[in-house]
Amino acid sequence: MMKSLLPQSGLRRSSVRGETGRPLGAAGAGADGAAADGGGAGAKAPASSTFWFLLHALCCLISLFLGFRFSRLLFFMLFSTTALYHSATTSSSAAVLRATTTTTTTTTTTTTTTNTFTLSFAAANPPPASLANRTALETAAMVKAGTSGNPQSHVVVGRHGIRIRPWPHPDPVEVMRAHRIMERVQEEQRRWYGVKEARQVLVVTPTYSRAFQALHLTGLLHTLRNVAYPLTWIVVEAGGTTNATAAMLSRSGLTYVHIPFPDRMPSDWADRHATENRMRLHALRVIRERKMDGVVVFADDSNVHTMELFDEVQKVQWMGAVSVGILAHTGAAEQPRLSEEDKQNMPLPVQGPACNSSGHLAGWHTFNSLPFSGKAATVVGEAAPVLPKGLEWAGFVLNSRMLWKDAEGKPDWVKDLDAVGENGEEIENPLTLLNDPSSVEPLGNCGKKVLLWWLRVEARADSKFPKG
Amino acid sequence: MGMTAGWCPAAVVLALAALSCLLLSPVATAAEAAEVAGQAAHRNTERIAGSCILLLSQEHPPAGSAGDVLEDNPVGRLKVFVYDLPSKYNKRIVTKDPRCLNHMFAAEIFMHRFLLSSAVRTLNPKEADWFYTPVYTTCDLTPAGLPLPFKSPRMMRSAIQYLSSKWPFWNKTDGADHFFVVPHDFGACFHYQEEKAIERGILPMLRRATLVQTFGQKNHVCLKEGSITIPPYAPPQKMQAHLIPADTPRSIFVYFRGLFYDNGNDPEGGYYVRGARASLWENFKNNPLFDISTEHPATYYEDMQRAVFCLCPLGWAPWSPRLVEAVVFGCIPVIIADDIVLPFADAIPWEEIGVFVDEEDVPKLDTILTSIPIEDILRKQRLLANPSMKKAMLFPQPAQPRDAFHQILNGLARKLPHSKSVYLQPAEKHLNWTAGPVGDLKPW
Numbered sequence: 001m002m003k004s005l006l007p008q009s010g011l012r013r014s015s016v017r018g019e020t021g022r023p024l025g026a027a028g029a030g031a032d033g034a035a036a037d038g039g040g041a042g043a044k045a046p047a048s049s050t051f052w053f054l055l056h057a058l059c060c061l062i063s064l065f066l067g068f069r070f071s072r073l074l075f076f077m078l079f080s081t082t083a084l085y086h087s088a089t090t091s092s093s094a095a096v097l098r099a100t101t102t103t104t105t106t107t108t109t110t111t112t113t114t115n116t117f118t119l120s121f122a123a124a125n126p127p128p129a130s131l132a133n134r135t136a137l138e139t140a141a142m143v144k145a146g147t148s149g150n151p152q153s154h155v156v157v158g159r160h161g162i163r164i165r166p167w168p169h170p171d172p173v174e175v176m177r178a179h180r181i182m183e184r185v186q187e188e189q190r191r192w193y194g195v196k197e198a199r200q201v202l203v204v205t206p207t208y209s210r211a212f213q214a215l216h217l218t219g220l221l222h223t224l225r226n227v228a229y230p231l232t233w234i235v236v237e238a239g240g241t242t243n244a245t246a247a248m249l250s251r252s253g254l255t256y257v258h259i260p261f262p263d264r265m266p267s268d269w270a271d272r273h274a275t276e277n278r279m280r281l282h283a284l285r286v287i288r289e290r291k292m293d294g295v296v297v298f299a300d301d302s303n304v305h306t307m308e309l310f311d312e313v314q315k316v317q318w319m320g321a322v323s324v325g326i327l328a329h330t331g332a333a334e335q336p337r338l339s340e341e342d343k344q345n346m347p348l349p350v351q352g353p354a355c356n357s358s359g360h361l362a363g364w365h366t367f368n369s370l371p372f373s374g375k376a377a378t379v380v381g382e383a384a385p386v387l388p389k390g391l392e393w394a395g396f397v398l399n400s401r402m403l404w405k406d407a408e409g410k411p412d413w414v415k416d417l418d419a420v421g422e423n424g425e426e427i428e429n430p431l432t433l434l435n436d437p438s439s440v441e442p443l444g445n446c447g448k449k450v451l452l453w454w455l456r457v458e459a460r461a462d463s464k465f466p467k468g
Numbered sequence: 469m470g471m472t473a474g475w476c477p478a479a480v481v482l483a484l485a486a487l488s489c490l491l492l493s494p495v496a497t498a499a500e501a502a503e504v505a506g507q508a509a510h511r512n513t514e515r516i517a518g519s520c521i522l523l524l525s526q527e528h529p530p531a532g533s534a535g536d537v538l539e540d541n542p543v544g545r546l547k548v549f550v551y552d553l554p555s556k557y558n559k560r561i562v563t564k565d566p567r568c569l570n571h572m573f574a575a576e577i578f579m580h581r582f583l584l585s586s587a588v589r590t591l592n593p594k595e596a597d598w599f600y601t602p603v604y605t606t607c608d609l610t611p612a613g614l615p616l617p618f619k620s621p622r623m624m625r626s627a628i629q630y631l632s633s634k635w636p637f638w639n640k641t642d643g644a645d646h647f648f649v650v651p652h653d654f655g656a657c658f659h660y661q662e663e664k665a666i667e668r669g670i671l672p673m674l675r676r677a678t679l680v681q682t683f684g685q686k687n688h689v690c691l692k693e694g695s696i697t698i699p700p701y702a703p704p705q706k707m708q709a710h711l712i713p714a715d716t717p718r719s720i721f722v723y724f725r726g727l728f729y730d731n732g733n734d735p736e737g738g739y740y741v742r743g744a745r746a747s748l749w750e751n752f753k754n755n756p757l758f759d760i761s762t763e764h765p766a767t768y769y770e771d772m773q774r775a776v777f778c779l780c781p782l783g784w785a786p787w788s789p790r791l792v793e794a795v796v797f798g799c800i801p802v803i804i805a806d807d808i809v810l811p812f813a814d815a816i817p818w819e820e821i822g823v824f825v826d827e828e829d830v831p832k833l834d835t836i837l838t839s840i841p842i843e844d845i846l847r848k849q850r851l852l853a854n855p856s857m858k859k860a861m862l863f864p865q866p867a868q869p870r871d872a873f874h875q876i877l878n879g880l881a882r883k884l885p886h887s888k889s890v891y892l893q894p895a896e897k898h899l900n901w902t903a904g905p906v907g908d909l910k911p912w
Contacts, residue, residue, distance in 0.1 A: 162747050163830060164750045164751060165751055165832070178837070192714075
């Protein structure tokens with residue numbers, strides 16, 4: 001509730017009084033007026049009335065010099081009897097800045113009727129920052145008008161100082177404590193609202209030996225180490241297993257399965273895609289043979305994954321799809337020249353499930369490669385944008401029981417794995433594993449959350465990864 | 469003013485101030501000692517309640533139990549008669565300005581609508597325990613939407629005059645078995661500015677009635693003993709529409725959105741909120757744990773659900789809708805308002821749910837909050853997760869069991885039966901019909 005009219009009436013009234021009331025005791029409000037009036041009421045002897053008059057005049061003159069109502073200070077000291085709200089005062093005057101406050105609290109209490117002096121004070125002062133240091137204490141007027149009606153209440157209406165501690169900056173120890181509190185709170189949240197039975201995550205990664213293999217694998221390794229669920233990393237290496245990869249895997253601290261793949265990786269992008277697909281199928285067959293249980297995630301070594309991805313995939317029943325952001329990086333300094341129109345019409349570079357308004361799968365978003373037509377890379381290591389083909393495997397997750405020969409509750413829209421890819425046919429994407437692609441579950445808030453990013457960055461064929 | 473004559477009078481002032489310090493210190497310490505003793509009882513830092521609550525159903529958010537009083541059903545425990553006032557006191561005002569249905573004082577309108585169709589309503593005034601007067605005193609809005617209380621006393625007075633002349637029940641008790649909903653800033657003092665409100669005091673006609681108001685501050689003129697404090701109105705559908713999944717991790721430590729300085733009314737600071745909000749800003753604007761600012765983000769409700777602590781400092785009056793929002797969104801309210809009386813304090817264990825910080829401790833707020841033991845924080849969150857607490861803070865339409873309407877009725881039921889002194893003897897009269905400022909006596 002904001003007020004548009006505030007003590008302006010009070011302010012103006014008393015400020016006018018303050019400004020002009022000095023000269024002659026035209027009854028400034030408050031105790032000194034009362035005292036003066038009491039004295040000058042005329043019922044007393046003339047001597048005492050002139051005394052009070054002279055006293056009043058003296059106070060006025062002093063106030064003129066000091067810039068605030070000195071008389072109030074005097075009368076407060078002499079006549080104050082009621083309990084004051086906090087009255088720790090530092091003996092600072094108008095000119096002292098707030099930086100010198102040594103105690104943590106410095107307050108003075110005043111009421112609207114004394115806003116006069118604040119105004120004139122402020123005029124003589126550096127900006128409101130020094131409000132915290134005012135020391136002029138006010139008299140019974142404050143008590144009369146200010147307290148909340150009951151002398152035991154310590155909450156007083158009026159202008160208070162703004163308490164600022166000497167070093168208003170965060171304390172690192174407290175910051176650490178706060179972070180630990182938040183961690184604990186989040187752990188509790190996970191316990192209450194999160195996944196009840198965490199399933200194992202089976203990560204399938206096709207890889208091959210090249211300059212950037214160590215780079216990509218290290219990144220993926222660190223990502224997987226941070227996953228909160230039990231995990232098995234199934235690495236399929238083209239051209240047979242290499243010692244370097246084996247060493248890296250054994251140092252990772254993860255549970256892994258290192259599978260050699262007999263064929264070498266070709267240098268043409270199109271062929272590379274096909275080989276990778278075959279490698280993934282090979283991994284799926286291994287899962288089936290060993291009857292590994294869990295959620296299958298296809299993590300390409302060059303992709304970037306978020307932690308939410310692994311939380312989200314726990315929700316999958318049989319087969320799910322997530323949105324994949326596509327980063328078609330050119331590798332060259334210049335980006336593809338897109339016309340304004342192209343920029344308007346270009347949708348987000350996201351591949352994934354599309355939902356209708358009732359939250360069911362209605363179709364698929366794919367990457368629009370038109371702006372890049374003619375400029376895509378064909379050979380690995382070429383300085384041109386690498387484009388995804390259709391729907392990437394990385395956007396799909398499977399329940400491993402779907403791959404088993406016989407599993408309870410396996411839906412009939414799932415093809416048997418043996419029937420797929422036997423004849424060397426191209427497996428573009430996991431949808432070919434299904435009879436009916438419409439039963440795929442859209443994950444990540446119906447595909448609205450991008451949970452991983454697809455990126456293909458490779459070095460030229462002749463480069464070597466720096467040692468050490 | 470004479471800055472040229474600067475240092476000399478400064479010296480004089482210094483001397484005098486030192487002198488005053490010496491003189492005052494005995495007075496001050498005595499006063500302080502008395503204060504401290506009196507306040508130790510309600511000095512509300514964290515208190516670990518040994519008995520109370522808990523725990524743990526195995527399922528979804530294990531919520532602690534909050535107190536069975538919230539579960540009471542008022543139906544059958546009291547009867548309320550609703551006066552049929554002419555529509556100029558209620559319906560016509562709302563039709564003139566329908567904004568009244570959405571602002572934080574809308575409880576008075578919705579309470580009327582609830583009572584009209586409630587099971588506690590009786591059409592026979594002779595068997596009624598409580599009498600309700602539907603007069604909407606907080607519906608005279610400025611173009612900006614802020615209510616002006618200037619005509620409210622006259623309106624209330626006119627309504628009471630009407631009903632005392634038409635029905636005999638007011639005169640039987642001088643209003644002691646009547647209740648009124650006065651949700652404005654300072655309740656029945658009918659002013660937004662605290663000094664003016666204190667000066668006016670509670671409207672003389674309402675001195676014997678029970679007031680249902682949002683304002684609550686201990687030892688304050690405008691809080692009558694026996695009043696029922698209610699939460700301000702917050703639109704339940706709007707809050708419902710902004711809920712986010714409960715597993716979104718709480719990653720903001722302290723959250724606050726609102727004014728620190730009211731530049732329109734108090735540009736220097738120090739008057740607004742007794743300088744407490746300004747102190748908050750000055751001390752914590754550089755602190756990354758404190759997400760505080762004056763912006764109006766579109767994701768305000770969502771952000772509150774991602775925060776561990778939500779600050780609820782007082783404003784021009786001690787109460788604020790932030791308290792309701794914090795409770796509904798599960799964010800622990802940090803209440804910075806000295807001597808505040810919180811809604812339904814006899815039913816909701818505010819000490820268990822929230823953190824109370826004195827205004828003078830605001831500079832130490834970060835230390836206070838980070839040193840709360842983690843078990844207490846988790847316990848408070850469990851209690852806040854209890855749906856009955858959230859329900860009790862809201863005024864849904866249509867009314868639902870255990871919501872704020874029912875808590876008000878519970879409060880009224882707890883005050884029954886009326887004591888014998890409520891009924892006036894033949895020649896007894898308590899109310900002075902001509903008391904109050906002259907302006908109030910003009911007809912409305």
